[in-house]
Amino acid sequence: AQSVTQLGSHVSVSEGALVLLRCNYSSSVPPYLFWYVQYPNQGLQLLLKYTSAATLVKGINGFEAEFKKSETSFHLTKPSAHMSDAAEYFCAALNQGGKLIFGQGTELSVKP
Amino acid sequence: EPEVTQTPSHQVTQMGQEVILRCVPISNHLYFYWYRQILGQKVEFLVSFYNNEISEKSEIFDDQFSVERPDGSNFTLKIRSTKLEDSAMYFCASSSLGGVNTEAFFGQGTRLTVV
Numbered sequence: 600a601q602s603v604t605q606l607g608s609h610v611s612v613s614e615g616a617l618v619l620l621r622c623n624y625s626s627s628v629p630p631y632l633f634w635y636v637q638y639p640n641q642g643l644q645l646l647l648k649y650t651s652a653a654t655l656v657k658g659i660n661g662f663e664a665e666f667k668k669s670e671t672s673f674h675l676t677k678p679s680a681h682m683s684d685a686a687e688y689f690c691a692a693l694n695q696g697g698k699l700i701f702g703q704g705t706e707l708s709v710k711p
Numbered sequence: 712e713p714e715v716t717q718t719p720s721h722q723v724t725q726m727g728q729e730v731i732l733r734c735v736p737i738s739n740h741l742y743f744y745w746y747r748q749i750l751g752q753k754v755e756f757l758v759s760f761y762n763n764e765i766s767e768k769s770e771i772f773d774d775q776f777s778v779e780r781p782d783g784s785n786f787t788l789k790i791r792s793t794k795l796e797d798s799a800m801y802f803c804a805s806s807s808l809g810g811v812n813t814e815a816f817f818g819q820g821t822r823l824t825v826v
Binding site for chain 2: 644645697698
């Protein structure tokens with residue numbers, strides 16, 4: 600069965616610092632992977648998705664993620680954090696039926 | 712930009728009462744989903760719906776839960792007799808296609824509080 604694990608329920612960075620949010624998946628077949636962001640009192644917004652076209656995926660707001668099959672990882676990065684990046688981030692894998700399997704979520708705090 | 716809308720944003724209900732959570736998916740979408748997020752926990756899949764029937768459901772989605780698309784625009788989740796542990800944020804989502812290579816668009820969620 601597919602599962603998604605996000606390491607670190609809380610990550611705190613300084614404004615301008617590198618953001619690294621970790622996601623590992625387990626799957627017997629190549630997965631389709633997503634990162635969603637949830638701002639306070641809002642729904643889930645798609646940041647980016649991996650669908651096997653390219654291992655480095657660029658998303659909105661300067662985020663990108665790299666699919667590494669050898670490490671079963673899909674970590675989310677952003678070179679320079681902005682205060683507006685403070686939110687909860689969810690990694691998710693899509694099964695063949697269209698069901699999303701989410702990780703536990705990582706809350707990102709950005710310090711001035 | 713088209714979006715998925717959910718009403719109400721927050722609902723408080725007494726244990727044992729029935730609740731109906733409403734969703735208006737994006738108009739040309741064909742696949743509909745409900746997810747829930749208990750406070751402090753991960754987002755969990757509840758059910759998917761296509762062609763007026765349930766495609767897949769999780770073990771959470773027991774006989775107390777039902778879904779319906781009553782009028783071609785709304786997509787509802789009914790909890791027949793709410794329990795305290797049903798308190799959660801419920802997200803509706805829709806997509807134009809099923810399976811891979813499709814993006815699910817999520818609503819803002821309904822926070823259900825059972826007291």
